Amino acid sequence: MTGRRPPLNPLEPREGTLNEKRWSEILRGAAEIFSEKGYEATTIEDIASRVGLLKGSLYYYMENKADLLFQITIRALNQHLQALQEDSGITHGDAVSRLSHFIDRFMSEIECGEFAFLGAVDIDLRFLGAERLAAIGEARHQINALLKRIIVLGIAEGDFDPKTDATFATNSILFLMNSTKKWHRPSGTRPIRHVAEWYKRFILAGLTTSPTGWHE
Amino acid sequence: MTGRRPPLNPLEPREGTLNEKRWSEILRGAAEIFSEKGYEATTIEDIASRVGLLKGSLYYYMENKADLLFQITIRALNQHLQALQEDSGITHGDAVSRLSHFIDRFMSEIECGEFAFLGAVDIDLRFLGAERLAAIGEARHQINALLKRIIVLGIAEGDFDPKTDATFATNSILFLMNSTKKWHRPSGTRPIRHVAEWYKRFILAGLTTSPTGWHE
Amino acid sequence: MTGRRPPLNPLEPREGTLNEKRWSEILRGAAEIFSEKGYEATTIEDIASRVGLLKGSLYYYMENKADLLFQITIRALNQHLQALQEDSGITHGDAVSRLSHFIDRFMSEIECGEFAFLGAVDIDLRFLGAERLAAIGEARHQINALLKRIIVLGIAEGDFDPKTDATFATNSILFLMNSTKKWHRPSGTRPIRHVAEWYKRFILAGLTTSPTGWHE
Amino acid sequence: MTGRRPPLNPLEPREGTLNEKRWSEILRGAAEIFSEKGYEATTIEDIASRVGLLKGSLYYYMENKADLLFQITIRALNQHLQALQEDSGITHGDAVSRLSHFIDRFMSEIECGEFAFLGAVDIDLRFLGAERLAAIGEARHQINALLKRIIVLGIAEGDFDPKTDATFATNSILFLMNSTKKWHRPSGTRPIRHVAEWYKRFILAGLTTSPTGWHE
DNA sequence: AATGAATGAGGATTCATTCAT
DNA sequence: AATGAATGAATCCTCATTCAT
Numbered sequence: 001m002t003g004r005r006p007p008l009n010p011l012e013p014r015e016g017t018l019n020e021k022r023w024s025e026i027l028r029g030a031a032e033i034f035s036e037k038g039y040e041a042t043t044i045e046d047i048a049s050r051v052g053l054l055k056g057s058l059y060y061y062m063e064n065k066a067d068l069l070f071q072i073t074i075r076a077l078n079q080h081l082q083a084l085q086e087d088s089g090i091t092h093g094d095a096v097s098r099l100s101h102f103i104d105r106f107m108s109e110i111e112c113g114e115f116a117f118l119g120a121v122d123i124d125l126r127f128l129g130a131e132r133l134a135a136i137g138e139a140r141h142q143i144n145a146l147l148k149r150i151i152v153l154g155i156a157e158g159d160f161d162p163k164t165d166a167t168f169a170t171n172s173i174l175f176l177m178n179s180t181k182k183w184h185r186p187s188g189t190r191p192i193r194h195v196a197e198w199y200k201r202f203i204l205a206g207l208t209t210s211p212t213g214w215h216e
Numbered sequence: 217m218t219g220r221r222p223p224l225n226p227l228e229p230r231e232g233t234l235n236e237k238r239w240s241e242i243l244r245g246a247a248e249i250f251s252e253k254g255y256e257a258t259t260i261e262d263i264a265s266r267v268g269l270l271k272g273s274l275y276y277y278m279e280n281k282a283d284l285l286f287q288i289t290i291r292a293l294n295q296h297l298q299a300l301q302e303d304s305g306i307t308h309g310d311a312v313s314r315l316s317h318f319i320d321r322f323m324s325e326i327e328c329g330e331f332a333f334l335g336a337v338d339i340d341l342r343f344l345g346a347e348r349l350a351a352i353g354e355a356r357h358q359i360n361a362l363l364k365r366i367i368v369l370g371i372a373e374g375d376f377d378p379k380t381d382a383t384f385a386t387n388s389i390l391f392l393m394n395s396t397k398k399w400h401r402p403s404g405t406r407p408i409r410h411v412a413e414w415y416k417r418f419i420l421a422g423l424t425t426s427p428t429g430w431h432e
Numbered sequence: 433m434t435g436r437r438p439p440l441n442p443l444e445p446r447e448g449t450l451n452e453k454r455w456s457e458i459l460r461g462a463a464e465i466f467s468e469k470g471y472e473a474t475t476i477e478d479i480a481s482r483v484g485l486l487k488g489s490l491y492y493y494m495e496n497k498a499d500l501l502f503q504i505t506i507r508a509l510n511q512h513l514q515a516l517q518e519d520s521g522i523t524h525g526d527a528v529s530r531l532s533h534f535i536d537r538f539m540s541e542i543e544c545g546e547f548a549f550l551g552a553v554d555i556d557l558r559f560l561g562a563e564r565l566a567a568i569g570e571a572r573h574q575i576n577a578l579l580k581r582i583i584v585l586g587i588a589e590g591d592f593d594p595k596t597d598a599t600f601a602t603n604s605i606l607f608l609m610n611s612t613k614k615w616h617r618p619s620g621t622r623p624i625r626h627v628a629e630w631y632k633r634f635i636l637a638g639l640t641t642s643p644t645g646w647h648e
Numbered sequence: 649m650t651g652r653r654p655p656l657n658p659l660e661p662r663e664g665t666l667n668e669k670r671w672s673e674i675l676r677g678a679a680e681i682f683s684e685k686g687y688e689a690t691t692i693e694d695i696a697s698r699v700g701l702l703k704g705s706l707y708y709y710m711e712n713k714a715d716l717l718f719q720i721t722i723r724a725l726n727q728h729l730q731a732l733q734e735d736s737g738i739t740h741g742d743a744v745s746r747l748s749h750f751i752d753r754f755m756s757e758i759e760c761g762e763f764a765f766l767g768a769v770d771i772d773l774r775f776l777g778a779e780r781l782a783a784i785g786e787a788r789h790q791i792n793a794l795l796k797r798i799i800v801l802g803i804a805e806g807d808f809d810p811k812t813d814a815t816f817a818t819n820s821i822l823f824l825m826n827s828t829k830k831w832h833r834p835s836g837t838r839p840i841r842h843v844a845e846w847y848k849r850f851i852l853a854g855l856t857t858s859p860t861g862w863h864e
Numbered sequence: 865a866a867t868g869a870a871t872g873a874g875g876a877t878t879c880a881t882t883c884a885t
Numbered sequence: 886a887a888t889g890a891a892t893g894a895a896t897c898c899t900c901a902t903t904c905a906t
Contacts, residue, residue, distance in 0.1 A: 019869075038340050040256035044897065057870050059898065122338045122398075124254050161417070165406075168414045175395035176388060183387040190381075198384045201377070206422030235886085260880060272882080273887045281880065451865085470772050472688035476901060488903080489866045497901065554770040556686050593849070597838075600846045607827035608820055614770075615819040622813075630816045633809070638854030667890075692876060705891050707877070 023061050026051050028114070031072045035117045039069055039124055070132045073125065076115035077139035083109050084146055095154030099207075100200055102147060106177050107196035111186075119181035144170055151207070160207040173203055239277055242267050244330070247288045251333045255285055255340055286348045289341065292331035293355035299325050300362055311370030315423075316416050318363060322393050323412035327402075335397035360386055367423070376423040389419055455493055458483050460546070463504045467549045471501055471556055502564045505557065508547035509571035515541050516578055527586030531639075532632050534579060538609050539628035543618075551613035576602055583639070592639040605635055671709050674699050676762070679720045683765045687717055687772055718780045721773065724763035725787035731757050732794055743802030747855075748848050750795060754825050755844035759834075767829035792818055799855070808855040821851055 029050040033042045044065060048055045062068055084090055089101030110119050125133060148170040154160035177199060186192050245266040249258045260281060264271045278284055300306055305317030326335050341349060364386040370376035376385075393415060402408055461482040465474045476497060477487045494500055516522055521533030542551050557565060580602040586592035609631060618624050677698040681690045692713060696703045710716055732738055737749030758767050773781060796818040802808035825847060834840055 022869090038256070038342060040254070041342065043895085054871055055897090056872065056899080059900095060869065065897075121340070124337070124340075126254060126257070161421075163417070165410075165414055168411060169418070171395075171399040172392060172414075172418065175399065176392050179387075179391035179395060183391065194381075195384060198381055198388075201379070202385070202388065202422040205377075205424070206418040208421070238886095259878085269886095270888055271880090272889075275881070275883095276886060454865095470688070470774060472686070473774070475899085485865095486867055487901090488868075491902070491904095492865060553772070556769070556772075558686060558689065593853075595849070597842075597846055600843060601850070603827075603831040604824055604847075604850065607831065608824050611819075611823035611827060615823065626813075627816060630813055631820075633811070634817070634820065634854040637809075637856070638850040640853070670890090691874090701890095702892055703876085704878080704893060707879095708890065713876070 022051075026053075026058065026061055027068065027072050027075065030068045031076075031115050031118060034069065034072070034123055035120050038121065039065075039127060066127045066129070066132075069123065069125070070128055070136070072115060072118070073123065073136055074132075074139060076113065076118055077136065077143070079113055079115070080106075080109050081139060081143050081146075083113070084143065090146070090150075094159065095150050095157050096159050096204060096208075098150045099147075099154065099204065102150060103173075103177070103200050103203065104196055107180070107192060107199065110177065110180060111192040117181075119178060121182070144174065147173060154207065159209065161209050164207060169207060176203070235277075238267075242274065242277055243284065243288050243291065246284045247292075247331050247334060250285065250288070250339055251337055254337065255281075255343060282343050282345070282348075285339065285341070286344055286352070288331060288334070289339070289352055290355060292329065292334055293352065293359070295329060295331070296322075296325050297355060297359050297362075299329070300359065306362070306366075310375065311366050311373050312375050312420060312424075314366045315363075315370065315420065318366060319389075319393070319416050319419065320412055323396070323408060323415065326393065326396060327408045333397075335394060337398075360390065363389060370423065375425065377425045380423060385423065392419070451493075454483075458490065458493055459500065459504050459507065462500045463508075463547050463550060466501065466504070466555055467552055470553065471497075471559060498559045498561070498564075501555065501557070502560055502568070504547060504550070505555065505568055506571060508545065508550055509568065509575070511545055511547070512538075512541050513571060513575050513578075515545070516575065522578070522582075526591065527582050527589050528591050528636060528640075530582045531579075531586065531636065534582060535605075535609065535632050535635065536628055539612070539624060539631065542609065542612060543624045549613075551610060553614070576606065579605060586639065591641065593641045596639060601639060608635070670699075674701075674706065674709055675716065675720050675723065678716045679724075679763050679766060682717065682720070682771055683768050686769065687713075687775060714775045714777070714780075717771065717773070718776055718784070720763060720766070721771065721784055722780075722787060724761065724766055725784065725791070727761055727763070728754075728757050729787060729791050729794075731761070732791065738794070738798075742807065743798050743805050744807050744852060744856075746798045747795075747802065747852065750798060751821075751825065751848050751851065752844055755828070755840060755847065758825065758828060759840040765829075767826060769830075792822065795821060802855065807857065809857045812855060817855060824851070 026047065030042070030047045033046050033050060036042075037046070044058060045055050047068070048058050051058075062071075084102065084105055087101060087105045090098050090105060092098070093101075110116060125136060128136070148166050151160060151164065151166045151169050155162055155164055155166070180192070180195055184190075184192065184195055242263070246258070246263045249262050249266060252258075253262070260274055261271045263284070264274050267274075278287075300318065300321055303317060303321045306314050306321060308314070309317075326332060341352060344352070364382050367376060367380065367382045367385050371378055371380055371382070396408070396411055400406075400408065400411055458479065462474070462479045465478050465482060468474075469478070476490055479500070480487045480490050483490075494503075516534065516537055519533060519537045522530050522537060524530070525533075542548060557568060560568070580598050583592060583596065583598045583601050587594055587596055587598070612624070612627055616622075616624065616627055674695065678690070678695045681694050681698060684690075685694070692706055693703045695716070696706050699706075710719075732750065732753055735749060735753045738746050738753060740746070741749075758764060773784060776784070796814050799808060799812065799814045799817050803810055803812055803814070828840070828843055832838075832840065832843055
């Protein structure tokens with residue numbers, strides 16, 4: 001319990017120390033503003049006042065601004081990953097069913113995960129150091145790998161077109177879903193749920209072996 | 217010829233008056249650096265020195281930094297739009313063929329259009345004023361509408377699943393293609409061309425009426 | 433016992449009330465860091481953690497940062513002065529012998545006095561208020577006066593060159609010895625002891641009446 | 649002629665570019681304030697306003713605050729060194745005469761060199777990077793070596809006590825002279841000139857072979 | 865005695881922008 | 886057309902200090 005601890009491992013999720021609730025509030029507040037105005041355009045003061053603190057006080061909790069960006073991103077990714085890994089519909093059954101569950105779960109995270117709002121903009125991670133970038137890359141990779149395995153499975157099972165490039169497909173699907181917040185403004189008549197349904201139909205049809213091949 | 221003109225219409229493409237070649241060089245240089253480091257992280261000095269000028273000298277050509285961002289974006293979009301509109305494969309034939317050509321042309325612009333590199337990052341347009349944002353929105357809308365018309369046509373022709381929401385589909389396809397540069401590092405064995413082929417197969421299969429419906 | 437007392441006399445050695453051992457530890461720790469990094473570059477947190485306390489806790493013992501600097505300096509000077517005054521070799525005998533003892537004692541304080549390390553750098557006292565500066569000036573003056581008396585005596589006794597300006601000589605000798613730590617890194621082959629021997633020879637020869645005058 | 653040049657060689661004396669006169673003014677102003685208040689206590693704004701510029705404008709000339717400290721120090725040392733090297737009285741004749749000239753010249757630099765005032769305080773160089781510290785160390789070493797050669801010569805010639813440790817002697821003499829400004833406040837009756845005379849007598853007597861040895 | 869939390873006044877540095885030449 | 890010089894507002898971060906518990 002010793003004030004801001006020394007710059008130990010820069011990846012340390014910084015748990016268990018300090019007022020953990022405050023820290024979460026700060027991350028949340030920062031994430032909101034980052035997604036509203038972008039990382040660079042966001043001022044430390046912006047964040048502080050959203051949380052009801054003074055500029056300097058934030059430094060009791062964080063190392064620096066980039067720290068915030070990293071913690072937010074890694075938290076969001078990890079929560080996302082965990083949610084996917086814990087969903088038994090994703091880890092059991094045939095590939096078509098798994099993929100369907102994957103899309104559902106992924107979209108529901110995008111809609112109501114703790115850092116849901118982050119999806120609205122690509123936050124620029126270039127401000128992070130190499131080590132931190134790597135940590136984020138790793139988390140992303142895990143999600144990627146999870147999906148890729150499903151696709152490979154589907155090809156093996158004969159449900160997905162064998163000509164499918166699993167890497168292309170994986171990236172396409174992930175970026176497709178991640179782009180949702182950029183164009184979709186949820187409304188009563190077209191909630192995110194509908195988009196998820198559309199994705200399922202579109203993606204599954206796109207991957208599925210066409211009974212009758214098509215031109216080319 | 218006449219030095220910097222008064223703050224006319226902020227959308228004015230600023231044609232004629234000034235050394236058009238220089239201006240293009242500047243836009244190009246700026247675009248490169250913007251996509252390398254992001255808009256905010258790019259300094260006027262960065263741009264100036266890439267073009268071989270001194271900071272202050274840039275102001276002979278431009279109004280301000282955001283000006284640059286706008287001009288680059290609008291140019292890129294307009295070129296993109298024009299290329300699509302002038303491609304007769306996109307404006308003639310059945311929807312399946314048109315969409316196929318649309319994807320091809322779009323991807324080839326992404327690969328070798330004047331501002332191709334821009335695709336690698338979402339450049340943040342929040343720095344632009346409302347008026348300029350609107351102009352960009354309009355250009356984007358036109359591309360969007362072009363594609364949407366094809367999809368609506370395909371549904372009418374019975375080639376695309378009638379349950380398809382044209383708006384969802386349009387956005388999906390556009391964002392899908394626009395995300396390419398974010399994950400694809402072109403290499404000898406998997407050039408962008410291959411990705412375009414994949415997109416065509418994936419998207420068309422995704423839209424096409426499944427002869428035998430699928431689960432749900 | 434009574435927490436931090438009101439801002440009494442800023443020179444008050446703060447005896448009694450508080451845990452004297454802790455206070456000494458703190459002074460010692462602070463002195464070390466001051467001499468390592470300089471006064472300004474040293475943070476309260478640096479000091480606190482060296483003593484195993486938390487930033488805020490230090491204020492239970494001290495008034496403020498400058499307080500620390502003052503207490504350290506005045507302690508060091510007083511110990512120095514006392515050591516010199518209590519050395520009978522310095523207060524008895526002829527001037528040559530007294531000066532020789534003075535140098536020995538002074539150098540041994542520099543080597544192993546409680547605040548020996550302070551000598552390595554001139555600690556900047558400009559952060560102290562006038563009153564405290566005066567107190568330090570007074571302590572220094574006493575040491576100065578002690579030495580000066582010896583020199584005057586030596587001149588009177590005819591051992592030192594009558595043309596000697598006692599003030600110049602006093603300052604020269606004192607600053608000479610005080611500069612030792614700035615250039616001398618003690619090693620097995622040239623311990624501080626050797627430097628002290630050199631000083632004795634050099635200084636005494638420098639002051640002693642030249643049997644045969646020299647040029648000028 | 650391109651604005652503040654890139655952080656080339658951090659030792660570059662930064663000559664020939666920019667308004668050289670301004671740069672000198674800035675160095676001079678900074679040096680004055682550094683010696684008045686110390687490096688850390690000096691604000692960039694302090695310096696700027698002494699030169700009649702605004703805070704930010706200083707950065708047109710310098711890299712950062714430490715840059716200033718370095719340039720000042722290295723300039724002062726180099727001027728000092730040059731003055732010593734160009735004085736033929738120092739490079740010709742017997743050691744006694746050379747040393748005498750050395751002291752004279754050195755003291756006159758301290759009195760009226762461009763950065764004379766610097767002598768009043770030991771400026772803390774810990775803020776400089778390793779490379780710069782090394783450059784300064786080198787300059788100091790040259791001065792040191794110059795003096796040391798004279799002393800070695802004197803011993804060889806039989807004028808200086810053969811028991812003299814040339815390193816000890818060199819450092820003593822240099823630090824002795826450098827400490828002058830710390831205690832001497834020039835006045836009509838005791839100008840620096842007198843101190844120089846005293847140093848010559850004291851130092852030469854201190855080094856010279858005592859015709860009749862003394863105790864020990 | 866000690867701590868965790870907060871404060872707020874600075875201070876260094878950056879940079880878009882201006883403008884006389 | 887281009888430049889060198891200057892501006893000044895903005896921003897990140899530091900740190901001595903306070904204080905309720």
